[in-house]
Amino acid sequence: MSKEQNSIGKSVVDLPANVTRSIFRNPLPSSDRGRAATSFTNFFLHVQPVRVSRQALRPSYTMGLGLISFFLFVILTVTGVLLMFYYVPSTTQAYDRMLDLRSSVVFGVILRNMHRWAAHGMVACVFLHMCRVFFTGSYKPPREFNWVIGVCLFGLTLLSSFTGYLLPWDQLAFWAITVGTSIAGYAPLVGKAIKFILLGDATVGQEALLRFYVLHVVVLPLVLTIFVAVHFWRIRKDGGLAKPETEAAPKRVPVQVEIQEDAVPIAASGSVAVAAPVRKFTIQGLVRGPLIKVGKLEEDTVFSWPNLLIAELVVLLLTIAGVMLVSFFFNAPLEQPVNVMHPPNPAKAPWYFLGLQEQVSYSAFWGGIGVPGIEVLLLLLLPYIDRGKEGVGRWFARQRIFANSIFLFFVLVNIYLIVIGTFFRGANWQFVSPF
Amino acid sequence: MGMTATETRSTEPQIGRRRFLAWLSGLGIAGSAALGSLATFFFIRPRTTYGQPNRFKIGRPDEFPSGSRIAIDPKRVCIVREGNKVAAISTTCTHLGCIIAPSATGFQCPCHGSRFDVDGNVTGGPAPKALAWYAVTLTPSGELEVDKDNEIQTGTYLSV
The missing domain is CATH 1.20.5 (Single alpha-helices involved in coiled-coils or other helix-helix interfaces)
Structure with missing residues (x-):
């Protein structure tokens, strides 16, 4: 009897400790070894490598663009879900709900602003991230397929932004989507069918609004999340961020030498991972063959905890701060409610499609489908066309001057077209000077 | 073995x-x-659409005097009457789907500056093809009916 009471009493006394231990496999580590072990056993931390190369941490190398894109996606998800509590995808209610966000929803304006500017920011950052990867030659083997996934992510980002553009149901939204979906209708054979399925009707209306809403809040974010997960997974599996040749094959040092022993007791499940890290790595090494770099430490690497985690935290805070700052000073545009009878003149697509619209004004098929189609195809095939192994992991390597020049040319032409379409086109798409 | x-x-x-x-x-x-x-x-x-029907009545022939070109924006057609001949020309720009308006020389698109002659043939701008002509019929009740699912050849009129 007293024994039982004792054990119950003990359970009660130990409850907090037991609960804590059931959640966190290791106590808060105070040494590199402990932190490495914890990284290994914690769900959120194990996404990171235990060690990371110094090059990957240099802000001047990555500019944090991929990370910024990801954090913008997180901001978009959070603000987007919050906005969903007030939004109704109906042609008769959507615009009123936009006005309600301004007038009666607490923090409605700032949330909508954040969502809008983060969306534009994500399109820009994903594109710049792609440029970074190109100019540093980071799509070379074994990273070819991750580049392809990246191109898909860029497309998904554009689609997400484009589908969201319609939802406020104002003049800007309606005509941008009318113009944008007409471009889709130019694709040979399937264009008309794609447009009809996308809009659910012959013209932009209630069906289109509902379809874009479902795509915007469910389908595209879901697909995007899966692609992001694969993208991140492959960064790890392809050996981390691309490094120059000399650093890619460094002197290897056994694990035991670098990891400090520590006196911190390690929980049972954690000790499995810590006691036999070499063995675990070796199994993985057998699977992957000689490519594998884990199990041995590269010279020019540092522990991810704290080095990488602090860098990521700084990027996260700067991203949030940047989005909030812009959102405090600039309101997301909201024009007059939809008037199907009166297209604004000129009717412009979202800025990232204005290069496309500018091209379309020269030739509907070539500008809208032909040239963009070839560009996307080239992007997808790029790592399989450019098989040169030189100049990986450095900005503007001399050996890559040809590839970099071509890419830079395409980038500049597209930026030029977007600038022309955005600032130099007036009524009837006539050339006007903004000055 | x-x-x-x-x-x-x-x-x-x-x-x-x-x-x-x-x-x-x-x-x-x-x-x-x-x-x-x-x-x-x-x-x-979709098998059925919830938007506007593609076949609709536009009124009696005498509501369209000879020589008139009356654009019905909600239906996106322009009713052309010449003498006793009636036709319906699409006012959806073949370029990117903006609503075009009748002009002195034919039709003009406000979005990208496409221009068409009175029969809807392209005379300038980025529009890739001529405006569609739709079949017009006279219903038993004496009203004109336009069928936008039935594109007909340019220059085909209905005599009323």
């Missing part, structure tokens, strides 16, 4: 059968996935 020979013979076709069944299963799964995708495609392609 005889058993061994039988076993050797029977081993070969067994592997063949396994592989055949594996292929068959794979084909079945791939086929199901394909059929599923097709079903999804048919599901999301």
Whole structure:
């Protein structure tokens, strides 16, 4: 009897400790070894490598663009879900709900602003991230397929932004989507069918609004999340961020030498991972063959905890701060409610499609489908066309001057077209000077 | 002795059968996935639309005096009357779907500056093809009916 009471009493006394231990496999580590072990056993931390190369941490190398894109996606998800509590995808209610966000929803304006500017920011950052990867030659083997996934992510980002553009149901939204979906209708054979399925009707209306809403809040974010997960997974599996040749094959040092022993007791499940890290790595090494770099430490690497985690935290805070700052000073545009009878003149697509619209004004098929189609195809095939192994992991390597020049040319032409379409086109798409 | 020979013979076709069944299963799964995708495609392609009907009445012929070109923006057609001949020309720009307006020389698109003559043929701008002409019929009640699902040749009028 007293024994039982004792054990119950003990359970009660130990409850907090037991609960804590059931959640966190290791106590808060105070040494590199402990932190490495914890990284290994914690769900959120194990996404990171235990060690990371110094090059990957240099802000001047990555500019944090991929990370910024990801954090913008997180901001978009959070603000987007919050906005969903007030939004109704109906042609008769959507615009009123936009006005309600301004007038009666607490923090409605700032949330909508954040969502809008983060969306534009994500399109820009994903594109710049792609440029970074190109100019540093980071799509070379074994990273070819991750580049392809990246191109898909860029497309998904554009689609997400484009589908969201319609939802406020104002003049800007309606005509941008009318113009944008007409471009889709130019694709040979399937264009008309794609447009009809996308809009659910012959013209932009209630069906289109509902379809874009479902795509915007469910389908595209879901697909995007899966692609992001694969993208991140492959960064790890392809050996981390691309490094120059000399650093890619460094002197290897056994694990035991670098990891400090520590006196911190390690929980049972954690000790499995810590006691036999070499063995675990070796199994993985057998699977992957000689490519594998884990199990041995590269010279020019540092522990991810704290080095990488602090860098990521700084990027996260700067991203949030940047989005909030812009959102405090600039309101997301909201024009007059939809008037199907009166297209604004000129009717412009979202800025990232204005290069496309500018091209379309020269030739509907070539500008809208032909040239963009070839560009996307080239992007997808790029790592399989450019098989040169030189100049990986450095900005503007001399050996890559040809590839970099071509890419830079395409980038500049597209930026030029977007600038022309955005600032130099007036009524009837006539050339006007903004000055 | 005889058993061994039988076993050797029977081993070969067994592997063949396994592989055949594996292929068959794979084909079945791939086929199901394909059929599923097709079903999804048919599901999301609307059979009925909730927007405006493509066949609609526009009024009696005498509401359109001779020589008039009256654009009905909500229906996106322009009714042309010349003498006793009536026709319906699309006012949806063949470029990017903006609503075009009748002008002194024909039609003009406000979005990208496409211009058309009075018959809807392209005279300038980015529009890739001429404006569509739709079939017009006279209903028993004496009203004109436009069928936008029925595109007819440019210059085909209905005599009223």
